[in-house]
Amino acid sequence: MRDEKPSVELTIKQCALELGFDLVGITTAERFERDERVAAERVRLGLMDGLAWYTEERVARMNRPRELMPEARSVISMAVSYSSETASRAQDSQNRTYADHDDPAASGVGPAGRIARYARGDDYHAVIKKRLKSFADRLPSVVGRPVRTRVFVDDGPMNDRAAAERAGVGWFGKSTNILTPTHGSWVFLCQVITDIDLQPDSALKKTCGTCVRCIIDCPTGAIVAPYTVDNGKCISYLTIELRGPIPRELRAMIGSWVFGCDVCQDVCPVNRKARLGRQPEFAWRSGFAAPELTPLLELDDESFREKFRNSPVKRAKRTGLQRNVCVALGNIGDPAAAPALIATLEGAEPLVKRHAAWALGRIGGEDAARALRDALDGERDAEVRLEVEQSLADLRDGEL
Ligand code: B12
Numbered sequence: 254m255r256d257e258k259p260s261v262e263l264t265i266k267q268c269a270l271e272l273g274f275d276l277v278g279i280t281t282a283e284r285f286e287r288d289e290r291v292a293a294e295r296v297r298l299g300l301m302d303g304l305a306w307y308t309e310e311r312v313a314r315m316n317r318p319r320e321l322m323p324e325a326r327s328v329i330s331m332a333v334s335y336s337s338e339t340a341s342r343a344q345d346s347q348n349r350t351y352a353d354h355d356d357p358a359a360s361g362v363g364p365a366g367r368i369a370r371y372a373r374g375d376d377y378h379a380v381i382k383k384r385l386k387s388f389a390d391r392l393p394s395v396v397g398r399p400v401r402t403r404v405f406v407d408d409g410p411m412n413d414r415a416a417a418e419r420a421g422v423g424w425f426g427k428s429t430n431i432l433t434p435t436h437g438s439w440v441f442l443c444q445v446i447t448d449i450d451l452q453p454d455s456a457l458k459k460t461c462g463t464c465v466r467c468i469i470d471c472p473t474g475a476i477v478a479p480y481t482v483d484n485g486k487c488i489s490y491l492t493i494e495l496r497g498p499i500p501r502e503l504r505a506m507i508g509s510w511v512f513g514c515d516v517c518q519d520v521c522p523v524n525r526k527a528r529l530g531r532q533p534e535f536a537w538r539s540g541f542a543a544p545e546l547t548p549l550l551e552l553d554d555e556s557f558r559e560k561f562r563n564s565p566v567k568r569a570k571r572t573g574l575q576r577n578v579c580v581a582l583g584n585i586g587d588p589a590a591a592p593a594l595i596a597t598l599e600g601a602e603p604l605v606k607r608h609a610a611w612a613l614g615r616i617g618g619e620d621a622a623r624a625l626r627d628a629l630d631g632e633r634d635a636e637v638r639l640e641v642e643q644s645l646a647d648l649r650d651g652e653l
């Protein structure tokens with residue numbers, strides 16, 4: 254009988270699966286040429302505007318694994334699903350605007366928003382980084398020598414999607430999300446650059462075919478062409494990364510999203526058959542799928558930190574989240590939210606006040622109009638005054 258030892262590649266992949274990664278592929282440490290060219294072009298066209306750190310220099314580094322680690326020979330690309338048990342019960346693509354009946358924490362009385370699925374559990378950076386380190390620690394025993402590695406999970410200059418595509422982990426959807434054959438697009442992508450020479454996998458021969466669902470359904474028209482997202486229009490950018498005011502003309506299109514957006518993934522046919530993930534850390538926290546909105550306006554810095562400890566949502570910061578909550582309440586349009594918005598207009602930071610004024614203008618009614626007029630009396634911040642005046646004008650136009 255021949256002694257058929259599994260290949261190093263197979264042993265490495267088994268080790269990754271044992272540690273909880275759902276998909277794994279291998280690619281070379283060669284430059285991601287198409288991706289570098291395309292990303293640099295996007296920066297020049299202004300399609301990455303708003304992300305100050307996303308420069309042409311950054312693009313050059315994130316598409317050249319050898320610049321990140323000169324001894325690099327291969328990139329091991331992995332994906333971890335964040336789709337959780339709860340997800341299969343929720344009908345997420347429906348525009349629910351009241352607290353989630355799947356969610357035992359929701360009282361179901363007040364208007365509710367939506368948080369993108371990836372952010373309903375624990376912060377993936379910490380969870381996955383720990384696993385990546387355990388994985389890297391095992392490599393020397395697999396190859397029988399010391400191994401140099403650098404690990405990435407959305408936390409450094411590495412083009413995660415380009416690596417996943419070339420390593421055969423998934424293919425680029427027209428939404429720009431990587432679609433995997435087993436877990437759809439509901440995956441985090443992560444990479445280990447190593448100095449081990451490994452046999453690379455091939456990219457998958459799959460495409461979206463003639464489907465254009467995500468392009469049609471994107472609420473803000475942010476997918477401006479297949480494989481091209483205009484960052485400044487994407488709800489994910491507007492609700493997570495943007496620090497200042499949300500452009501007035503985009504607010505009505507945001508619907509009830511208060512952190513991230515899943516529309517282009519919810520409508521994607523590939524996701525219909527996506528398997529659930531295995532990580533308990535990514536199970537949805539109670540009240541995170543459809544959070545009741547008005548209580549979020551009452552959070553101070555300490556209660557915000559407490560509620561969103563170890564959650565991706567803390568990235569928006571308290572004022573960013575409250576800004577988003579005002580927009581969602583304006584879009585839902587329930588007059589029951591007016592008292593909370595009026596209190597916000599009276600007492601919050603200027604950024605949040607501006608969006609509370611907009612929301613009151615959308616909700617309308619006598620109380621909202623009175624609160625807006627009162628605000629003009631005492632308000633000194635010029636930007637807030639302008640928003641209040643615009644909202645009063647919108648109210649007047651609505652009465653015509
Ligand atoms: C910047 C960024 C954003 C920005 C910009 C989004 C964007 N499309 O680039 C914002 C804040 C908007 C964002 C939003 C989201 N993000 Co984000 N983001 C990133 C980050 C940090 C860099 C991505 C990047 O370089 N973009 C630049 C552009 C140029 O690249 P691209 O849009 O992917 O376009 C590529 C394709 O167009 C391809 N291409 C070009 N021409 C052609 C032609 C053909 C035929 C093909 C096949 C391909 C192709 O080349 C381009 C360059 O690689 C990565 C992490 C990382 N370090 O890689 C996470 C990352 C891409 N984000 C992620 C996630 C989960 C999201 C959201 C789903 C979160 C949410 N629910 O709100 C949304 C999805 C929005 C969307 N439709 O893309 C995951 C994606 C997982 C996956 N399955 O793909 C990543 C990989 C983080 C991670 N490590 O898991 N994100």
Ligand code: SF4
Pocket residue numbers: 428470471472473474475476482486487488489513514515516517518
């Ligand atoms: S995340 Fe939302 S806004 Fe951004 S491209 Fe997808 S559907 Fe459009």
Ligand code: SF4
Pocket residue numbers: 426427428429461464465466467468517520521522523
């Ligand atoms: S919705 Fe259709 S076009 Fe968009 S990523 Fe999914 S399969 Fe591709």
